[in-house]
Amino acid sequence: MAEILDILISASFWAAALRIATPLIFGVLGELICERAGVLNLGIEGIFTAGAMSGWMAVYLGADLWTGLLIAALVGAAFGLLHGSLTVPLGLSQHVTGIGITLLATSLAYFTYRMTLPDVTSPPRIEPFQPVDLGFLSELPFLGPALFQHTPLTYLALALVAVTAYVFYRTPLGLALRTVGENPAAVEAQGISVYGLRIGAVMAGSALMAMGGAFLTMSAFNAFFFEMVNGRGWICIALVVFASWRPGKALLGAILFGAFDAFQLRLQQEIAVDIPYQIFLMMPYVLSILALVVMSRRAAYPKALMIPYRKGER
Amino acid sequence: MSAHAPPGSTPAAAPEVLRLTGITKRFGDLVANEEIGLSLRRGEIVALLGENGAGKTTLMNILFGHYVADSGDIQVAAHAGQTGKPSTLRALPPGSPQAALEAGIGMVHQHFTLADNMTALDNIVLGTQPLWRPWQARAAARRKLDALMRRSGLTVDLDARVVALTVGERQRVEILKALFRDARILILDEPTAVLTPQEVDGLFEVLRALAAEGLAVVFISHKLNEVLAVSERVVVLRQGRKVAEMPTAGANRRSLAEAMVGRELPENQRPPHNPGAPVVRLEGIEAPGELGRAGLHNASLTLHSGEIVGIAGVSGNGQAALSALLSGLARPTAGHLFLLGEEISHPSVRGFVDAGVGRIPEDRHRDGVVDDMEVWENLIIEDLRDPDLQSAGFIRKDKVMARADALIAENDIRCPGPETRTRLLSGGNMQKLILARVLERHPRFILANQPTRGLDIGAVTYVHGRLLQACAEGAGILLISEDLDELLTLSDRVAVLYRGQLSQAMATAELDIRGLGLMMAGHSAAEQDAGGPHAS
Numbered sequence: 001m002a003e004i005l006d007i008l009i010s011a012s013f014w015a016a017a018l019r020i021a022t023p024l025i026f027g028v029l030g031e032l033i034c035e036r037a038g039v040l041n042l043g044i045e046g047i048f049t050a051g052a053m054s055g056w057m058a059v060y061l062g063a064d065l066w067t068g069l070l071i072a073a074l075v076g077a078a079f080g081l082l083h084g085s086l087t088v089p090l091g092l093s094q095h096v097t098g099i100g101i102t103l104l105a106t107s108l109a110y111f112t113y114r115m116t117l118p119d120v121t122s123p124p125r126i127e128p129f130q131p132v133d134l135g136f137l138s139e140l141p142f143l144g145p146a147l148f149q150h151t152p153l154t155y156l157a158l159a160l161v162a163v164t165a166y167v168f169y170r171t172p173l174g175l176a177l178r179t180v181g182e183n184p185a186a187v188e189a190q191g192i193s194v195y196g197l198r199i200g201a202v203m204a205g206s207a208l209m210a211m212g213g214a215f216l217t218m219s220a221f222n223a224f225f226f227e228m229v230n231g232r233g234w235i236c237i238a239l240v241v242f243a244s245w246r247p248g249k250a251l252l253g254a255i256l257f258g259a260f261d262a263f264q265l266r267l268q269q270e271i272a273v274d275i276p277y278q279i280f281l282m283m284p285y286v287l288s289i290l291a292l293v294v295m296s297r298r299a300a301y302p303k304a305l306m307i308p309y310r311k312g313e314r
Numbered sequence: 315m316s317a318h319a320p321p322g323s324t325p326a327a328a329p330e331v332l333r334l335t336g337i338t339k340r341f342g343d344l345v346a347n348e349e350i351g352l353s354l355r356r357g358e359i360v361a362l363l364g365e366n367g368a369g370k371t372t373l374m375n376i377l378f379g380h381y382v383a384d385s386g387d388i389q390v391a392a393h394a395g396q397t398g399k400p401s402t403l404r405a406l407p408p409g410s411p412q413a414a415l416e417a418g419i420g421m422v423h424q425h426f427t428l429a430d431n432m433t434a435l436d437n438i439v440l441g442t443q444p445l446w447r448p449w450q451a452r453a454a455a456r457r458k459l460d461a462l463m464r465r466s467g468l469t470v471d472l473d474a475r476v477v478a479l480t481v482g483e484r485q486r487v488e489i490l491k492a493l494f495r496d497a498r499i500l501i502l503d504e505p506t507a508v509l510t511p512q513e514v515d516g517l518f519e520v521l522r523a524l525a526a527e528g529l530a531v532v533f534i535s536h537k538l539n540e541v542l543a544v545s546e547r548v549v550v551l552r553q554g555r556k557v558a559e560m561p562t563a564g565a566n567r568r569s570l571a572e573a574m575v576g577r578e579l580p581e582n583q584r585p586p587h588n589p590g591a592p593v594v595r596l597e598g599i600e601a602p603g604e605l606g607r608a609g610l611h612n613a614s615l616t617l618h619s620g621e622i623v624g625i626a627g628v629s630g631n632g633q634a635a636l637s638a639l640l641s642g643l644a645r646p647t648a649g650h651l652f653l654l655g656e657e658i659s660h661p662s663v664r665g666f667v668d669a670g671v672g673r674i675p676e677d678r679h680r681d682g683v684v685d686d687m688e689v690w691e692n693l694i695i696e697d698l699r700d701p702d703l704q705s706a707g708f709i710r711k712d713k714v715m716a717r718a719d720a721l722i723a724e725n726d727i728r729c730p731g732p733e734t735r736t737r738l739l740s741g742g743n744m745q746k747l748i749l750a751r752v753l754e755r756h757p758r759f760i761l762a763n764q765p766t767r768g769l770d771i772g773a774v775t776y777v778h779g780r781l782l783q784a785c786a787e788g789a790g791i792l793l794i795s796e797d798l799d800e801l802l803t804l805s806d807r808v809a810v811l812y813r814g815q816l817s818q819a820m821a822t823a824e825l826d827i828r829g830l831g832l833m834m835a836g837h838s839a840a841e842q843d844a845g846g847p848h849a850s
Contacts, residue, residue, distance in 0.1 A: 172443040172450055179440055182429035188380075189427035190441030190491070191412035300431060311380065
């Protein structure tokens with residue numbers, strides 16, 4: 001028990017939790033925007049990979065970090081455009097298209113990497129985003145190292161939660177977005193383009209997913225590896241349900257998962273005696289499923305989620 | 315705003331606000347609208363009357379920009395019309411709901427276009443503000459709506475989520491949506507289909523008040539009484555063409571019905587009430603409802619052979635449970651169910667079918683036929699064990715086809731042949747198919763759940779005729795319907811379902827539509843005898 005308490009009161013644990021949560025915050029926000037508009041985006045895992053690769057590659061080839069991030073976002077938006085075009089005006093199955101996007105984006109990322117760097121044996125590193133110095137805040141005991149010594153992308157992710165929540169609940173655009181996921185006919189009847197709104201939402205959401213991927217290569221690992229996304233996209237899909245499609249609860253869910261993960265890493269080191277390490281690896285997922293069961297039994301889905309809209313049909 | 319055309323003045327004096335000329339629209343080979351012209355003046359209520367498929371909704375969808383006409387023009391008065399000055403008509407760009415909204419056209423669709431999980435205010439404000447503006451002017455919207463609600467009498471709780479509103483309130487939200495955008499032309503597509511009689515009266519009052527303020531209203535309907543009650547002018551469409559246009563004052567039910575159908579309709583006569591032995595008896599039945607809808611509580615009812623008993627009620631008050639019970643799909647949790655004099659303790663679908671129960675389900679497409687199967691398959695689907703039609707488990711195709719051909723001919727099911735896929739049939743023909751299948755077995759008991767919902771008047775007359783004929787031949791019929799006219803026309807007795815409580819069945823002769831409407835809203839018959847319900 002003492003070990004567990006030690007972990008929970010260490011600043012490095014909370015710093016790690018937030019660091020692990022950062023890509024999930026991007027991803028879960030992105031998925032949430034897509035789903036709130038009525039489109040399930042299972043391309044998320046692939047878009048993470050493509051964002052991780054393209055952002056890193058841009059910097060590796062000489063772009064600065066922010067340009068690299070922008071390029072990753074644009075690559076994500078492009079896959080979003082593809083997913084949106086197939087699922088919204090053409091009304092194809094969102095599941096099948098999304099899995100197709102994941103396979104395509106992942107393979108394209110690997111392919112591009114191999115074509116550009118055919119001979120490397122160990123992944124080349126780049127100079128990543130550095131922690132921001134927030135003056136006295138970063139100097140605070142405990143809170144400083146836990147919360148105020150992160151890279152800009154973590155703060156960007158947190159800011160985007162607030163921006164998304166504001167746009168959703170306080171602007172005409174957000175009202176239209178939420179409505180199009182509930183009843184697209186209502187949006188059409190008020191003279192707003194359902195297709196435009198949905199494709200736009202999927203592109204914006206996909207751009208965020210790609211930024212989540214870019215965090216991995218540009219802030220966390222400083223290099224691109226195969227399989228590095230490692231299911232983070234799928235976790236985001238579950239976190240959206242956990243969050244009942246609300247940005248604030250999405251942040252909470254991502255941090256909770258980050259904390260579980262950081263906790264199991266430390267627990268492995270502290271008390272790894274005869275327990276196989278896979279048990280620890282499994283922990284955040286098991287806990288997430290439990291949290292999902294407790295929190296989301298009565299989650300209200302956006303009513304038009306996964307239902308294609310055809311004009312003039314009712 | 316002062317009324318430009320005071321009530322009673324000739325509508326011809328008011329300026330024209332809308333003119334449709336030569337509107338033609340084809341879907342493949344089907345001509346949905348052919349050379350239709352229509353003119354609308356400020357402050358008048360025009361009824362657009364026609365059967366299903368006559369082209370009413372298509373015409374209005376063209377006006378609203380959901381469809382683009384193949385030819386023809388739409389002209390709308392420029393906004394100056396609102397000040398009362400004569401204004402010029404301007405062409406409306408086709409195919410753009412946005413343009414139609416901006417020109418002052420508001421449309422209330424038959425199936426409401428509201429997002430259920432959002433508030434009334436959200437639904438009304440949606441799309442009325444620039445999409446990229448970084449804030450919402452909700453307080454200003456609320457002020458404008460409060461004023462609108464006071465003036466028009468359309469009161470709604472703006473902060474209630476739509477899912478919590480009644481159907482009548484949802485319709486008010488739809489109308490407020492149009493008024494909030496300063497609509498000068500309001501199109502209502504079958505607005506009364508879902509309302510109780512009291513709500514219909516309320517709606518008509520609101521429409522008259524709005525028209526007196528200068529709103530031009532197009533009222534789409536196939537219900538003659540309502541057209542006669544609310545409109546000043548009637549335009550009748552049939553098979554995509556305008557076949558008649560007349561002032562309502564000079565029209566009557568019969569002339570309108572014949573213009574709409576294009577032929578004389580037979581009058582169905584209800585045979586004198588002559589009940590025989592009981593065919594169905596419910597005693598203190600308790601049955602659970604599905605998906606949070608009402609079940610049945612302590613329901614008792616006796617239905618005799620040779621009579622039609624109507625069940626009135628707003629849907630969702632236990633009709634589904636009653637229907638499931640009497641189809642053998644559900645078991646009562648308490649009480650006794652007698653069918654043809656025998657108590658049924660373990661109801662089953664097969665037991666009911668074998669006992670001679672005919673079922674006309676509420677949702678034709680979902681429960682009545684298998685859409686993707688052919689007409690002959692649907693015709694014999696209840697007769698698969700008939701030794702004439704099968705041997706050793708194999709269908710005898712020659713016999714089956716002969717029977718299908720005979721049924722198609724006898725029942726006038728319009729289809730290219732028995733091998734037509736059933737989903738291609740019109741609603742009326744699909745219902746004829748179901749009736750043919752039911753009546754061919756000469757059932758002793760028929761459960762008819764919403765048998766004419768969505769059918770046009772010709773098909774309705776046919777279905778009514780067949781039910782009355784079956785009744786005259788000795789069947790007992792339980793008629794569940796939301797259409798009070800239908801209930802009062804066909805039934806010998808009517809009982810009301812409200813929140814799972816089934817009232818006494820009362821002789822139709824002693825009932826009127828108002829009283830039924832009140833009982834459907836939960837007022838008991840005794841309350842009415844005591845001088846009507848008191849506002850409490």
